[in-house]
Amino acid sequence: AGGAVFGSIVGGSNIEERKRCAQEVAVRNVSGYWIGGFGLGESMEERPSLLNAVTDNLPKDWPRMICGLGLPEEVLQGVAAGVDLFDSAYIYHLTIGGFALTFPLDRTEKNDYNYQLSDQGSDRTKINLRATVYRKDATPIVEDCCCYTCQNHTKAYINHLLNVHEMLAQILLEIHNTHHYLGFFRSIREAIKEGCFEQFQKKFVQSRREHLAADVVSV
Amino acid sequence: MALRFEVLGRFNRARAAQLTLPHFACQTPLFMPVGTQGTIKGLTTDQLEEIGCQIILGNTYHLALRPTSELIDELGGLHKFMNWPRALLTDSGGFQMVSLLHLADITEKGVTFQSPVDGKPMLLTPEESIQIQNRIGADIIMALDDVVRTTITGPRIEEAMYRTLRWVDRCIAAHKRPHEQNLFGIVQGGLDPVLRDICVRGLVDRNLPGYAIGGLAGGEDKDSFWRVVAQCTAALPEDKPRYVMGVGYPLDIVVCSALGADMYDCVYPTRTARFGTALVPEGVLKLKHNAMVNDTRPIDPTCACMVCKNYTRAYIHCLVTKDAMGSQLLSYHNLYYMLQLSRNLHSSIVEGRFPECYIIPDSNLCASRNSNVVRFLWQFPKGDVPEWVCNAMDVAGIDISSCCSS
Numbered sequence: 143a144g145g146a147v148f149g150s151i152v153g154g155s156n157i158e159e160r161k162r163c164a165q166e167v168a169v170r171n172v173s174g175y176w177i178g179g180f181g182l183g184e185s186m187e188e189r190p191s192l193l194n195a196v197t198d199n200l201p202k203d204w205p206r207m208i209c210g211l212g213l214p215e216e217v218l219q220g221v222a223a224g225v226d227l228f229d230s231a232y233i234y235h236l237t238i239g240g241f242a243l244t245f246p247l248d249r250t251e252k253n254d255y256n257y258q259l260s261d262q263g264s265d266r267t268k269i270n271l272r273a274t275v276y277r278k279d280a281t282p283i284v285e286d287c288c289c290y291t292c293q294n295h296t297k298a299y300i301n302h303l304l305n306v307h308e309m310l311a312q313i314l315l316e317i318h319n320t321h322h323y324l325g326f327f328r329s330i331r332e333a334i335k336e337g338c339f340e341q342f343q344k345k346f347v348q349s350r351r352e353h354l355a356a357d358v359v360s361v
Numbered sequence: 362m363a364l365r366f367e368v369l370g371r372f373n374r375a376r377a378a379q380l381t382l383p384h385f386a387c388q389t390p391l392f393m394p395v396g397t398q399g400t401i402k403g404l405t406t407d408q409l410e411e412i413g414c415q416i417i418l419g420n421t422y423h424l425a426l427r428p429t430s431e432l433i434d435e436l437g438g439l440h441k442f443m444n445w446p447r448a449l450l451t452d453s454g455g456f457q458m459v460s461l462l463h464l465a466d467i468t469e470k471g472v473t474f475q476s477p478v479d480g481k482p483m484l485l486t487p488e489e490s491i492q493i494q495n496r497i498g499a500d501i502i503m504a505l506d507d508v509v510r511t512t513i514t515g516p517r518i519e520e521a522m523y524r525t526l527r528w529v530d531r532c533i534a535a536h537k538r539p540h541e542q543n544l545f546g547i548v549q550g551g552l553d554p555v556l557r558d559i560c561v562r563g564l565v566d567r568n569l570p571g572y573a574i575g576g577l578a579g580g581e582d583k584d585s586f587w588r589v590v591a592q593c594t595a596a597l598p599e600d601k602p603r604y605v606m607g608v609g610y611p612l613d614i615v616v617c618s619a620l621g622a623d624m625y626d627c628v629y630p631t632r633t634a635r636f637g638t639a640l641v642p643e644g645v646l647k648l649k650h651n652a653m654v655n656d657t658r659p660i661d662p663t664c665a666c667m668v669c670k671n672y673t674r675a676y677i678h679c680l681v682t683k684d685a686m687g688s689q690l691l692s693y694h695n696l697y698y699m700l701q702l703s704r705n706l707h708s709s710i711v712e713g714r715f716p717e718c719y720i721i722p723d724s725n726l727c728a729s730r731n732s733n734v735v736r737f738l739w740q741f742p743k744g745d746v747p748e749w750v751c752n753a754m755d756v757a758g759i760d761i762s763s764c765c766s767s
């Protein structure tokens with residue numbers, strides 16, 4: 143009775159099994175592919191070959207959906223391998239932890255953003271709004287973000303809401319994080335359309351590693 | 362004085378007015394949602410504007426603890442801090458005296474609490490309360506009063522009433538922003554008409570911008586409750602707003618408005634939402650109940666709010682038992698319900714049809730003129746309207762005999 147059926151592809155961390163499963167599902171009459179079993183402990187290094195083992199054996203004309211890849215770098219790996227749809231609880235976990243995404247979405251060169259090293263759990267990806275450094279910060283989470291939260295509220299207010307355990311904190315964070323994350327996907331689409339996705343991925347991953355290296359040096 | 366109060370219509374003692382405050386021109390009778398810690402639980406300021414909220418209440422005690430009034434002041438006041446462009450009212454912190462009495466020591470100086478955050482003693486004097494409220498920056502601020510539970514009897518009530526008057530003078534002296542913030546005095550005196558009278562006259566002598574009727578909504582019987590409200594509204598000046606603190610249930614608001622009160626606040630609509638209870642014309646609807654599992658109707662088919670337009674009882678039933686969104690949706694609806702009640706009170710008084718729309722359940726007048734009328738006496742389909750309501754409406758000069766079976 144109506145509705146599309148997606149075929150599931152499993153195989154753990156075994157390249158051969160992944161390949162075999164993909165090949166078998168590919169000959170079935172399904173409307174798309176659901177790739178399961180990722181984001182469960184495989185390393186960043188081994189993931190691309192596992193993903194390719196799947197996608198290389200799937201027809202190009204049907205959508206591929208994956209579950210369990212949430213971090214921006216993981217998403218980029220999925221996109222590089224030819225995945226179209228992503229489902230994860232990444233945003234949920236960020237929000238529950240009081241984090242807000244801040245990584246630059248702008249693909250042009252940007253100057254270094256000076257993050258306070260005293261932030262707990264803050265890096266160039268995200269900030270932890272529970273940190274006391276934000277108590278009096280009357281600026282929005284991301285300066286030119288056009289989400290409801292950034293257009294209407296300050297880090298100081300959200301910091302206060304988190305401190306007093308008010309529900310509005312999660313609502314505002316979820317709005318921003320969802321908006322920001324969807325903006326990331328828009329950047330990916332644009333990069334693909336302009337034929338420079340590989341470059342986009344390299345630059346993105348590199349800028350995050352640089353920041354971490356800088357932290358190590360200055361400590 | 363930083364307000365204007367203009368009566369636009371009357372029905373006997375009931376009045377509909379425009380209360381113009383520095384941040385917003387409000388229409389009374391009005392209900393103020395309680396945003397204790399600088400937020401109405403789970404609702405954005407956009408949503409509050411959407412449902413027609415005019416003024417929100419913030420609590421001095423809680424805000425002074427976190428994030429502190431100094432921080433709020435530094436960031437430009439509570440309006441700016443929470444991004445609420447309309448009106449705000451802060452209470453004095455005095456009510457916590459009653460709620461936390463076992464931790465409080467009340468003297469002529471002020472009230473000592475034990476801070477719930479770090480156990481340190483906190484002294485709240487009238488001067489300190491006003492200073493905190495000056496920093497927070499609300500349109501209306503409340504004098505620190507010596508609040509006593511109405512269930513207490515004896516000389517303590519008289520002591521508290523006279524102290525309230527002495528403290529109001531200290532509040533007036535400490536108030537640094539009288540042209541931007543309106544200091545309301547609070548009538549105390551328990552359930553004793555003599556004490557209440559002395560307090561009213563004392564406060565009126567001080568010529569304050571507005572007056573509150575305090576010390577009620579604390580467990581006293583309804584018969585005593587309405588009599589105190591009736592006495593105070595009769596004695597307070599006509600040309601100034603009257604605020605019944607801590608009220609309340611829709612029925613109570615309608616009765617108090619009939620008796621001549623203008624402003625109300627209560628945690629009830631939002632608190633009951635968090636327990637899965639929705640406000641409806643017939644009374645309440647418990648969304649957690651199993652009967653809701655398959656009910657595809659909206660909470661209230663006559664309600665025009667976003668929740669009733671978009672969600673079914675069945676869906677909300679699922680949420681209330683599992684997810685914060687359930688409380689959020691119910692809070693939205695319940696506040697819309699209370700604010701719509703306020704709007705209906707205002708317009709029905711202005712248009713001279715106050716009694717009909719509230720009293721006659723089957724009136725075609727109601728159906729055609731106002732599809733969202735709160736037919737509050739529909740809560741009593743068997744005609745078993747409580748005696749206190751009948752007595753109060755009698756004094757208010759409103760005939761509800763058609764709704765009573767007795």
